[in-house]
Amino acid sequence: MPFRFLLVAGLLTFAAIAEPPGTPPSSMSPVLPAAKTELSRCFSALRKQPVPPYFLSYEITDSESVDVSGSFGTLTDSSENRARHLLVDLRVGDYSLDNTRRIRGGMMNFGDQYSNLTVPIEDDPDSLRAVLWYETDRKYKRAVEQLTKVKTNNQVKVEQEDKAGDFSKEKPEQAIEAITTLHVDRKAWEEKVRKYTAPFQRFGNIYEANAIFTATRDTRWFVSTEGSELQYSQTYYRLLIYAFAKADDGMELPRYESFFSFTPEGLPDDATVLKAVDKMIADLKELKLAPIVDPYTGPAIISGRATGVFFHEVFGHRIEGQRQKTDVDGQTFKKMVGETVLPPSFTVYFDPTLRQRIWSARTTTTTRESKPPESPPWRTES
Secondary structure (H helix, E strand, O other), X not given: OXXXXXXXXXXXXXXXXXXXXXXXXXXXXXXXXXXXXXHHHHHHHHOOOOOOEEEEEEEEEEXXXXXXXXXXXXXXXXXXXXXXXXXXXXXXXXXXXXXXXXXXXXXXXXXXXXXXXXXXXXXXXXXXXXXXXXXXXXXXXXXXXXXXXXHHHHHHOOOOOOOOOOOOOOOOOEEEOOOOOOOOOHHHHHHHHHHHHHHHHHOOOEEEEEEEEEEEEEEEEEEEOOOOEEEEEXXXXXXXXXXXXXXXXXXXXXXXXXXXXXXXXXXOOHHHHHHHHHHHHHHHHHHHHOOEOOOOOOOOOOOOHHHHHHHHHHHHHHHOHHHHHOOOOOOOOOOOOOOOOOOOOOOOOOOOOXXXXXXXXXOOOOOEOOOOOOOOHHHOOO
């Protein structure tokens, strides 16, 4: 199944934890009705065109964040940011074949499908609708052009083995959550990041050591021509600490800790964090002296958090719908729908509504890989 499955799964998650029916209108931001009004107006107008759209949706994300970072006992950044972004999904053709289908033999243009536009952060309906109209018009013209290329490509190429449609029609969802607020004591966190990174100063073989605290509130609004209307909001708090040492042969040795919570109270206290810092320093000392591990092919035992990450990478990505639609991705399970792909002893649950107060990610080893490590995960997280 294409990408649609993933999007709807995410939306249903928030619908499941949204306020029950009868939520007072005061919980609804002016953003949602403005988006709904413009969606209806634009879709009605475009349906009169020779090549009408069959689906249109707006997703607006309001992100507010507080960032505090420090290095070797000093403050390097303390800032607050807020922005809103618009994602327009406009499709021409039909559910079986539309403008988003990848042209075989060509490069995928992620900019067309996933581009977003900055919109005003003030709740002014007229300003918002003007931006929605402009971006919808632009996306429509581009979509018509893309559909022509898709149809031409299908005519000159051999028939595709994959008969799955480009989009799936889903039951509309309606849910309105109250908008959360962000609570951060910046001054307190400025002192904390200084305290957390100060111990690294005592060791000259650690050439980089940083602590980054980020508090974020994300509010999203989603409306579609299928009838979905969603408003959901969430805050989360994250603390990252990472340090680098270097072996005598020049290999970089990374070590990091990560803490996450949906509330500021859920993050660990100073004693817990400083204990983790001491363990990081001890591990870096051992890694610096550790021998390089020889290449190995064979069984391996994975425990702790690494188990979940490993399972996510080798199995989770391979069952994602949109990855089955492109020949550049592994299509391990593409022809195995309805078949057993894991041993009977495995049980997999997917419940995004679960909440965990705190987690830590730790990489600990006393041997070094014979090849340079890949980019640390904190540099690639979105």
